Amino acid sequence: MIHRASQLFLPTLREAPADAEAASHKLLVRGGFIRQVTAGVWSFLPLGWRVHQKCVQIVREEIDAIGGQEMLMPVLTPIELWQHTQRDHIPELFRLKDRNGRDYVLPMTHEETVTFHARELQSYRQLPQILYHFSIKERDEPRPRGGLLRLREFIMKDSYSFDRDEEGLAKSFELHRGAYERIYERSGIEVFCVEAESGMMGGSESFDFLAPTGSGENTLVTCENGDFAADLEVARSVPRAPRSLARLKAPAKIETPDIKTCEALAESLGIDLAATSKAMPVTKQDGTVVLALLRGDDRLEESKLVTALGSDFRPATDEEILAAFGAEGGSLGPVGFVGEIVADETLRDGQFVAGANKTGFHLRGVEAGRDFEPRFADIRQPKEGDTCPHCGGALSFQTAIELGHIFKLGTRYSEPLGTRFLDENGEERPVIMGSYGIGPARMMAAAVEQHHDENGIVWPAAIAPYDVQVLALAGGDAEILALADEVAETLSAEGLEVLLDDRDLRHGEKFADADLIGCPFRIVVGKKSLADGAVDLRVRATGEDERIERLEVAKRVVGS
RNA sequence: CGGGACGUGGCGCAGCCUGGUAGCGCACUCGCUUUGGGAGCGAGGGGCCGCCGGUUCGAAUCCGGCCGUCCCGACCA
Numbered sequence: 001m002i003h004r005a006s007q008l009f010l011p012t013l014r015e016a017p018a019d020a021e022a023a024s025h026k027l028l029v030r031g032g033f034i035r036q037v038t039a040g041v042w043s044f045l046p047l048g049w050r051v052h053q054k055c056v057q058i059v060r061e062e063i064d065a066i067g068g069q070e071m072l073m074p075v076l077t078p079i080e081l082w083q084h085t086q087r088d089h090i091p092e093l094f095r096l097k098d099r100n101g102r103d104y105v106l107p108m109t110h111e112e113t114v115t116f117h118a119r120e121l122q123s124y125r126q127l128p129q130i131l132y133h134f135s136i137k138e139r140d141e142p143r144p145r146g147g148l149l150r151l152r153e154f155i156m157k158d159s160y161s162f163d164r165d166e167e168g169l170a171k172s173f174e175l176h177r178g179a180y181e182r183i184y185e186r187s188g189i190e191v192f193c194v195e196a197e198s199g200m201m202g203g204s205e206s207f208d209f210l211a212p213t214g215s216g217e218n219t220l221v222t223c224e225n226g227d228f229a230a231d232l233e234v235a236r237s238v239p240r241a242p243r244s245l246a247r248l249k250a251p252a253k254i255e256t257p258d259i260k261t262c263e264a265l266a267e268s269l270g271i272d273l274a275a276t277s278k279a280m281p282v283t284k285q286d287g288t289v290v291l292a293l294l295r296g297d298d299r300l301e302e303s304k305l306v307t308a309l310g311s312d313f314r315p316a317t318d319e320e321i322l323a324a325f326g327a328e329g330g331s332l333g334p335v336g337f338v339g340e341i342v343a344d345e346t347l348r349d350g351q352f353v354a355g356a357n358k359t360g361f362h363l364r365g366v367e368a369g370r371d372f373e374p375r376f377a378d379i380r381q382p383k384e385g386d387t388c389p390h391c392g393g394a395l396s397f398q399t400a401i402e403l404g405h406i407f408k409l410g411t412r413y414s415e416p417l418g419t420r421f422l423d424e425n426g427e428e429r430p431v432i433m434g435s436y437g438i439g440p441a442r443m444m445a446a447a448v449e450q451h452h453d454e455n456g457i458v459w460p461a462a463i464a465p466y467d468v469q470v471l472a473l474a475g476g477d478a479e480i481l482a483l484a485d486e487v488a489e490t491l492s493a494e495g496l497e498v499l500l501d502d503r504d505l506r507h508g509e510k511f512a513d514a515d516l517i518g519c520p521f522r523i524v525v526g527k528k529s530l531a532d533g534a535v536d537l538r539v540r541a542t543g544e545d546e547r548i549e550r551l552e553v554a555k556r557v558v559g560s
Numbered sequence: 561c562g563g564g565a566c567g568u569g570g571c572g573c574a575g576c577c578u579g580g581u582a583g584c585g586c587a588c589u590c591g592c593u594u595u596g597g598g599a600g601c602g603a604g605g606g607g608c609c610g611c612c613g614g615u616u617c618g619a620a621u622c623c624g625g626c627c628g629u630c631c632c633g634a635c636c637a
Contacts, residue, residue: 014586014598015572019630039629092636109637142561142635156637196637208637217636405637437637475595508597515597526596536596 002488003466005501009046012513022215024448025147027457031516033444033465040144040152047517048444050465052155055187055440056134058462059157062183066175068130068159073113075136079103081112084416094138106138111435114160115413118431124164124423127431128172132159134440146215148445149401155441161434164423169408169432173205176406176436180209183438184403188460189446191403192220192229209404209438213449220400223388232397233303236389237382242274242295244350248365251335251354256362260330262296265353265362273297277347277354277366279332281316281324284309289316289324293334293343294380295352301381308342308377331355334372335363343374401446404438451541457518458541466499467491468557469519471510473526474502483550484525487535490554491523515540521557525550 009032016026028034033048044052060070079095082088082105094106107113114131121129137156144152161172177193184191189211196208208231210220219232230236259265266273276296282305283289290313292305306312316324324339325332333354334341347368354366368374386395411430414420420428444463451458459465468491472484481502488500499519501510507526514522524536535553537546539560548556 011570013571018572019566021631036629090636137637139637143631143633145630150636206637402637407637439637471596473596506598507595508599511597513598524596528596 001496002492002498002500005499006503011045012516014512020147022146022149022445022449023452024149024213024215024445027448027452027516028147028444031457031518034148036147040141040150042148042151044441047465051444051459051463052440054463054465055443056155056157058186059183059438059440060134062179062186063130063132063157063159066130066179068132070133071131072133073110073117073135075106075138077105077107077113079105081116081417082107085112085413086416087112092139092141094140108137108139109156109435109437110135110158111160111409111413111433112417115417115419115431115433118160118162118414118419118433119417121162121419121431122421124421127162127164127421128168129162130159130172130175131162132157132436146445148441149216151441154439157438157440159436161436163432163434164421164429165432166410169410169434172434173406173408176434177207180404180406180436180438184209184211184443186462187443187447188451188462189403189443190450191446192222192400194220194230195234196231196405205408207406208402209406210400211403211446211450212398212400213446214399215449216399216401218400218402220398221382221395222398223391223393223395225388225391225393227390227393228388228395231400232382233301235382236378237386237395238389238392239295239298239346239380239383239386240274242350242352243272245271245275245352245364247351251363251366251371253356253358254362254364255360256331257360259360259362266296269353269364271353275352277333277352279334279355281321281329281332282309282313283316283320284311284313286311288339289320290340290342291332291334291337292379293341293347293354293374295344295346298344298346298380299383301379304377304379304381305342308375308379325357327355327357327359331357331359331361333357333363333366334368334374335366337372341372341374342377342379343368344380345376345378346380347374348376401442401449403442403446404436406436407434409433409435452518455512456516459518459520461520464519465517466519467496468521468523469499469501469514469517470523470525471501471507471514473507473510473524474504475507476504477527480525480527480530483530487523487525487550487553490551491557494554494558496554496557523553523557 012032013030016030020026032045034042036042079088096104134155134157138153141152144150163169191209191211194208196206210218212220221232221235222229262276262278266276274295274297278294278296280292280300281289336357351365351367354363356363414430414433419431448457470484470488472481474480488498491498520540522538529535533550534547535550537548
């Protein structure tokens with residue numbers, strides 16, 4: 001297959017748009033792969049669509065290989081389905097009405113629709129099943145950004161497994177996990193499979209596939225010894241030990257006027273910041289005020305607290321704080337507080353300084369279990385300097401993109417939508433489901449983030465828009481043009497996809513575009529090598545040049 | 561939703577402070593020269609200056625409102 005650059009819609013740019021930050025954003029726009037239509041909504045130009053479709057095909061092959069059955073479900077969806085699962089009020093959900101005033105949603109994922117169809121699975125004999133499709137998802141994200149990194153409209157492969165029991169679900173889940181590992185492996189993208197939060201999907205267990213990148217929205221925590229990887233939001237880690245204080249038999253009140261922060265407290269007392277405590281009063285959805293208690297040098301990990309509380313929460317207001325503690329922020333503590341206290345595990349042992357619940361006073365020698373009764377939970381955010389919970393190795397923190405997410409849903413959707421089957425005993429039971437998402441556009445973005453240099457993209461071979469670019473440095477010379485054509489034909493005959501740059505441009509521009517577009521191989525046909533019937537082959541990734549007899553070059557490319 | 565910035569030809573920007581009817585680089589078209597890493601000369605084409613309103617003889621420029629886009633945060637698969 002040969003495409004001639006002179007006839008393609010291939011608008012490359014010398015400069016990146018001013019608002020682009022991420023490398024993938026800049027390079028995909030400059031290379032003529034994508035263009036923005038409005039915030040978070042992008043078109044794939046022909047070159048970008050080729051890459052996208054290669055990602056899609058890899059995903060398709062791997063999901064087919066685990067028994068997935070491809071189908072297609074619509075974007076336009078009656079809101080009733082979402083009302084059944086009570087997801088109709090998610091803020092990110094796009095809604096619209098038809099001319100008769102009937103309500104619809106544009107789905108952000110297709111659990112409702114697929115579960116609706118799965119009502120036709122009525123017997124255990126028909127299970128298990130894996131159904132999937134590639135379709136457009138719509139999410140009214142508050143802040144789309146970074147080109148393809150975070151979109152409001154995007155194509156996702158979402159598959160759904162239907163099993164009769166948890167054991168079956170575990171199998172379907174493992175099949176997907178394996179398929180995902182192979183997808184990223186084939187695509188040349190480095191990912192870490194980590195435990196994740198289930199968020200708005202509901203369900204019991206989920207894994208994220210995080211690709212470390214220069215830009216992104218997640219933070220990947222990994223151990224130097226390779227035995228631990230997690231998303232920051234759920235990562236456990238071991239903080240350094242505090243320099244402990246002399247033990248007191250009972251809390252001792254000390255006057256601390258004008259001290260509002262743990263840092264100021266530690267400094268004025270001349271003690272370790274880690275020997276202080278941070279009181280964070282929060283209000284749950286039902287209106288109760290709960291005290292979250294952390295070590296003074298730690299930050300609260302909100303998603304962990306949500307899990308611990310089993311409820312969303314917001315910071316308590318000043319009025320709520322005064323009513324619940326009888327003191328102002330800055331002097332709050334667990335001792336004497338009547339209400340639920342969730343203390344971080346770091347406060348289980350030893351003594352620390354805490355607010356006295358009297359404005360301008362703190363208590364020394366506060367001890368959990370003796371002076372107050374908390375519920376312990378891991379609610380701190382890991383930080384630089386913490387160590388691995390498995391081996392004590394050093395942890396590193398990297399920006400990452402979430403490339404895929406797999407969930408055990410259980411009966412979260414089958415129950416409300418009435419998707420049940422009969423087992424051998426004639427008993428009716430809800431189908432046990434899993435859902436598994438992966439975004440080809442994010443695969444593209446991650447691949448670019450991980451594989452580029454100052455001149456442009458260095459596509460992994462499996463998802464490059466073309467296998468090889470042939471540059472005809474003709475300058476109007478018909479002989480060279482014809483020769484480039486012939487070279488392209490021999491490559492094509494070997495089954496390679498060829499981009500023939502036959503445009504009447506400066507040589508420098510062709511080189512620059514070739515580097516930018518980033519196909520694995522570049523073959524230059526020009527005067528320099530014409531005399532001896534050779535061409536110049538360059539490997540994009542290494543920059544290695546090689547002069548090769550022109551009839552041999554196809555074999556050389558295929559062979560590597 | 562909070563904070564900040566920006567909106568002038570396809571892209572990148574200047575002009576705005578101090579009002580007088582729009583300019584630069586790249587790209588594009590034509591001609592000649594040139595050609596292994598973004599050429600040179602010459603001649604051209606292309607702009608509702610985000611939108612609406614106000615001030616003024618006159619608004620890209622001043623004032624008000626709105627919209628859009630980006631960044632940081634909040635939020636979020």
